Each structure stands twice: as C-alpha cells, then as structure tokens.
Amino acid sequence: xxxxxxxxxxxxxxxxxxxxxxxxxxxxxxxxxxxxxxxxxxxxxxxxxxxxxxxxxxxxxxxxxxxxxxxxxxxxxxxxxxxxxxxxxxxxxxxxxxxxxxxxxxxxxxxxxxxxxxxxxxxxxxxxxxxxxx
Numbered sequence: 001x002x003x004x005x006x007x008x009x010x011x012x013x014x015x016x017x018x019x020x021x022x023x024x025x026x027x028x029x030x031x032x033x034x035x036x037x038x039x040x041x042x043x044x045x046x047x048x049x050x051x052x053x054x055x056x057x058x059x060x061x062x063x064x065x066x067x068x069x070x071x072x073x074x075x076x077x078x079x080x081x082x083x084x085x086x087x088x089x090x091x092x093x094x095x096x097x098x099x100x101x102x103x104x105x106x107x108x109x110x111x112x113x114x115x116x117x118x119x120x121x122x123x124x125x126x127x128x129x130x131x132x133x134x
Contacts (some may be wrong), residue, residue, distance in 0.1 A: 001084055002044030003027040010071040012050065019052050019067055019099035020110040023118055024080050026095065039132035045071050047081040052099060076102040088122060089102040096121065
C-alpha cells in the first residue's frame with residue numbers, strides 16, 4: 001500500500017499522541033493514476049516506511065513526552081499503517097496499527113477507523129491473536 005506523499009506529509013507532521021490510544025489520520029492512497037485526492041503523480045510513501053517515533057523534550061530522561069509519525073527514519077516501535085482493513089463495526093476503510101518492541105518481537109494491534117475511532121481487533125479463526133506475539 002502506498003500513500004500520497006504530498007497529502008500524507010502534512011497529516012503525518014501534524015499528528016502527535018500515543019500509539020494505540022490516539023487515532024491516527026487516514027491517509028489518501030496513491031494508485032496507478034496518482035493520488036485519489038490531489039492527483040499528484042510523485043512517488044508515494046509505502047505504508048511499511050511509516051514508523052512510530054518516541055519524542056523526548058530536552059532534559060527528559062524518562063518516558064517519551066509524546067509520539068510522532070515519521071517516514072524518513074527507521075525505528076523499532078512498529079508500524080502505524082501495518083495494513084488497511086475493513087472496520088469490523090461500520091465496514092468502512094480502516095487501518096490496522098502495530099505497536100511494540102522489535103527487540104522482543106512483541107506487538108499489540110488496534111483498528112483505526114475514521115468513523116468508529118480505535119477498536120480492538122478480534123482474534124481470527126486460524127488462531128492469530130493480535131494482542132500477543134506474532
């Protein structure tokens with residue numbers, strides 16, 4: 001999945017909050033014909049490149065002050081735009097977000113829906129449990 005770089009850059013830059021607690025923005029997709037919203041033909045941002053970044057104010061030695069969404073650097077905290085899915089409540093377009101620690105390979109997941117907000121995903125019938133190790 002690729003998102004429009006022109007549209008997504010501002011949306012990503014404006015977001016700050018906490019993973020799996022504050023909904024992330026829905027980004028315009030970039031298809032073969034360009035962006036679905038602005039029509040831009042520039043290369044998009046692959047969803048796998050968008051990462052969580054824990055931001056610390058100067059002199060902070062503890063937990064992050066807040067988190068940011070970035071795409072020009074690699075972090076170890078998971079992928080906010082892990083995949084696009086259908087919202088289990090309203091059946092609209094939604095994003096499955098992953099947050100955790102790559103060093104431990106332990107992640108948690110949430111559904112981000114623009115209409116319904118944050119939802120916990122349901123375990124699938126094949127045993128995949130989104131709240132545990134993948």
